[in-house]
Amino acid sequence: MNETTRPDAPLLEASGITKRFGPVVANEDVHLDLRAGEVHALVGENGAGKTTLMRMLFGMYQPDAGVIRVRGEERQFRRPQDAIDAQIGMVHQHFMLVPTFTVAENITLGAEPGGPGLYSKDRAKEAIAEPMRRLGVDIDPEAVTGRLSVATQQKIEIVKVLYRGARVLILDEPTAVLTPQETTELFELLRRLAAEGSAIVFISHKLGEVFAVADRITVLRRGRTVGTYDAAATDAAEVVAAMTGRSDVNLGRVERVVPEEQPPVLLVDAVSTEKPGHDAALDQVSFTVRAGEILGIAGVEGNGQTALAEALVGTLALTGGSVSISGTDVGGLDVAARRDHGLGYVPEDRHHEGLPINGTVLEAIAPCEVRKRTGLGVLASALSAKVRTTATGLVREYDIKAAGVDAVCSTLSGGNQQKIVVARELEEQPACLVLAQPTRGVDLGAIEYLYGRIAEATARGCAVLLVSADLDEILRLSDRVLVMYRGRVVAEKQTLDTTREELGMHMMGATTGGAA
Amino acid sequence: MTAAPTTNPTEPAAPAPAPPERPGWRAVAGRQAAAIGYTVVIGLVLASVLIYSQGYAPFATIQSGLQYAVGDPTQVARTFAWGLPLYVAALGVAIAFRSGMFNIGAEGQMYAGALAAALTGAYLGPLFSPAHLLLCTLAAGLAGGLIAAGLGWLRAAWGVDEVLSTLLSNYIVILFCAYLAIGPLRDTTRQSGTTKEVADTARFGELVPRSGLTTAVFVVVVVAIVIWWLSERSVLGYRWRMTGESPAFASSVGIDVFKARVSSMALSGFVCGVAGSLLVTASQGRFWTEIASGIGWDGVLIALVARSRPVATVIWVSVYCVMRSAARGIEQASEVPSELSLVLISAIIIAAAAQARVFHQFAQLRHRLGSLRRS
Known part of the structure; x- marks a missing residue:
């Protein structure tokens, strides 16, 4: 900053600020001036x-170090x-x-x-x-x-x-x-x-x-x-x-080949639910997702998107309508059975639902293997050599920065935690993948990587439902987009034929004839 | 007006702090040892003050107390003979804690188990001894398990808080068992409040003469190993632990949280029932109205202090047995009244419960001092 050219001091200035939390340096020699x-x-x-x-x-x-000045005068808050x-x-x-x-x-x-x-x-x-x-x-x-x-x-x-x-x-x-x-x-x-x-x-x-x-x-x-x-x-x-710190980050649309006329994989027909505590109730929601397609669900938070993801995966009961995956009606099944029928799920709250936050990386990757154990198999070792090998392989393949599979999940960055969740879900090669806020709190480099993996999954025919509050994410990744308002689908658009403004209008409740 | 970027964007930034390594078993063992050492020191200091205030020489008195507890092999056997049911009860409680269920009905489940074992021992048989013992143990486990499973089901299905329901179940179960022992099942040849003595085939044989230590010790060892495997290594234990630590994670990956809660409570109650059966088959030979005398409560306390880890639970029960036995010895040698021993043990348990936090704070302090020195 060239201060000498301006006689008036900045309204607020932070200079050489350093702050440590134990061994973690949160701020080091940070400068900021406000005019x-x-x-x-x-x-x-x-x-x-x-x-x-x-x-x-x-x-x-x-x-710990540095000064804060208000109108040029040093102050301590x-x-x-x-x-x-x-x-x-x-x-x-x-x-x-x-x-x-x-x-x-x-x-x-x-x-x-x-x-x-x-x-x-x-x-x-x-x-x-x-x-x-x-x-x-x-x-x-x-x-x-x-x-x-x-x-x-x-x-x-x-x-x-x-x-x-x-x-x-x-x-x-x-x-x-x-x-x-x-x-x-x-x-x-x-x-x-x-x-x-x-x-x-x-x-x-x-x-x-x-x-x-x-x-x-x-x-x-x-x-x-x-x-x-x-x-x-x-x-x-x-x-x-x-x-x-990289010069090659792609912020545009994720390029991928969308196959034409694939069979529908996820069929949602007139689904309704009771009102869960944290979201709106679903009211007669219907749509289909074809193999290899990415369907975005847009909307202001609290308009039923969370309820939709939960109703699909089975943690929220349906009061009406049906959900089927690859032709099997899964509406009455529990989470494990739906997963057995090819459903993958990346939950929106990574710390509570995506990972055992105080558990290890190994424990976070184990569920797929553990889910298949029944009968006397439940007495055998959960974190067996086989699970360990799979986990080690995924950590290497996804380039997850962790001290090893025994590292505690809470010590990893948001991006690495999310890579674990996505790696685990894609490892099962699901027919249908529900992504809820998949890149919230994830850094740009990891976002780009995760989008690449999701695009790969669609290439082999995975149907993807992308629930996101981030319109940029929807516009970058999805082929088609539905807008939800108060638990209903109020609009359906081809992503390439719509704009942020148009989607924004629907997010406030405007309906179109295109709605299901 | 614009400052040039102070660093080249393509230059690699400072490496992120390395995530802390997962502590190996050596570190865990070291921390446990430190925790126990701390508790023992606190106990010794408190005991010294108490004994001194009663006009005795602290060191000599404590020494004679320890002599009483672990002075010779027979005394060691006696000390741990008393503790056998406690090992089992504490491990049983720990299983439920691990899946996030607070089974504080262990005392009641022990009474139910003891009564079931006493009835099976007295009215069935005499049989081939191992078979008879097996039947008594299974009956006891079933009695405790059904009670706990029922309460677990209430929690999982209807959200009835298990802390409340297990706590209150103690009164229902203990008083009902007392009614049976005083009323319909009373041994008419004896004073009020006891059931018929069990057949000899429903009693464990003595292992160390005149010590009360029976072959039940092998049962306890097997129970401890099985519980360790189930809760720390098996698929079942994984489901319980995930349900306890992150229920939302568990349900979103397809673990049946309902089943995990009910099954861990059922096993917890089963094991507490078995602990109750040991009171009959390994020591008293019959049921009476105050047979468990708080061992179930001690089990809850120890499972809490050991943070429901099976290995830590076993270690803490051992320490507790020695402390309790030493307190008895001190009482005999010094006429320090037994009420004061109880005060002492309670104070030590509070200290033990606090120590995890205390050590955590010490570690943080050291960390900060370290980072200051580096800067």
Whole structure:
């Protein structure tokens, strides 16, 4: 940075920041400077140290070395309140709102205009008018927060931060829960805030969004600053190269030959379920997936995609309709029997469902072999020499970075953990593979590798159902895409004939005649 | 305005920290030894304070206590003869813990097993002794297993919390057995509260004269080895462990979580029932209303302290036997009242339960000091 050309010091500057957790160096000699009036994207792969850096800027961690300056003055943040006093605000990935409170109550909670704990409806309403105006939104202060849409709740979070006087806003992956249209709207709000002199840190790993909103981009890799780039003077390829340390990462569509007129493998007919605790109930969902085809399921999270994956694999019971794989009705079978009929499943929550997180790599790969043991076979050794050989082979074949098959899964990176799950599922050569958020929390290099393996599986005739909240993933990988809204399929499109915007419209509930 | 990238993107970055190696058995054994050593030291210090406060010389008194516990082969045999049912009960509880089921109904299952064994021993036979013993043991296992399996089924099918149901089952089972022993099954030739004495063919023979240590010790060894294999090595044990550690993983890869929960509870109850049968066939020769005297509870405690690993469970039971026997010896040598011995043992168990955490914190501290030195 050439500071001497600008007489005004940056609004916020982190210099030479180092942070260690035991033997792990999360940040080493990291630099970041924020100027008034800019949107500054902070990008990097998982584990690059973005969150650690932000937590230090917000006083949640204290750096081991380095200084933080606010308008050129050195400051120490011992707790988040110190950062708030320095006009820094953070919008967390998971909203910190009380669903049963009104909007005004949530915004003023802990900083009530009448003094601590003294809440007056009228004074609160008055006090939040100014931050709402700054952001350019108009939300009913009396509305109950839990009934509002996710995008509105996010705006409330931002107003909450503005109400506390923030001039520096840190947003941690704010678009993960939004449709493309809502994302565009958020970006307009962020630009508006920047234009009136705030500085905004936008943490993301979606490069399209980064280039759409950011003035400058700082890239972290393995805890170090790779560099800061002017968005106008760089391109996605350069940023990806900086993030991954590789110059040959493909971010475009995964090329593969899609065979014509293959027989259908997965037949889903009018499937309905009860409402599971974490998602919408399925309502008359029907579709087919042909051999060698990849069908994408798009939608804002919580519209039945998780329920669909669970209903297919058998952890959520059907209340109506039927599911068949290669001509066999599996709707009434348990998970093991469905797997025996050729179903593979990569669950969305790797740590809870994909792997035994405190178990070993060997234990994570063993299930396929173990599932086939019945009768007295259950008394024999589970992690036999045969299982060990298979596991060792897969670790080598998929280039899984682990100390060996006896390494504990929790010590592996997200990408390596996911490689284990995918390796295990593909090892059985399933006729149909259900992928739920297959690359969430996986670094770009590993994503490319996993896409390659999935493409290989389709080449030998595997039917793939790809459930993903990431539209880029759907557009890169799938042949056809269904959009789900409130447990129903509202649209069906050929991937090559559709756009993000069109899918985004359907994600908000617009139906078409093409829906099943 | 734009800074040049500080590193060349194609340059390999610093290597990620190597994942910690999986500890070999030596490291595990070392840690167990350290944990036990720590517990023994805490026990000795507490005992010294107690004994000193009663006006005795701590060192000499503790020495005579240990003399009583492990002073000569007969004393060793006596110490461990008392512990035989405890080994089995603690291992039984550990099986259920391993699949995430808290079977704290071990005491009740021991009573049920003891009563079943006593009835089979008294009303069946006399038979060929090994066959009679086998029948008694199986009957006891069945009694305990059915109770635990039923409670496991309630949990797996209807979500009835097994902590609550197994805890309460103790009262139902123990009091029902007491009713039978006082009422319909009472041995009329004796005072109230005992059943008929079992036939001689339903008793294990003594191995060391005048020690109470019987050939049941071989049964215990076999039970321990079988349980170790089942829970740590077999396919069945894999299913139990995955169900206990990551139930969502287990169900998504096709492990029948329902079956795993019920079967591990059934086996846990079976083994606790067998532990109860040993009270009859290897020691008392009949059922009476307070026959298990808390051994089932001790088993729950030890399985917790040993974190339900079979090998650690066996080691901790051995340590517990010596401690308990030494406390008795101290009581005799010093007139330190037995209530205080109980206080002492309880304090030691709390210390043992705490030690895992304590050592964890020590390890973390050392780690941080190490990383400071490196920087």
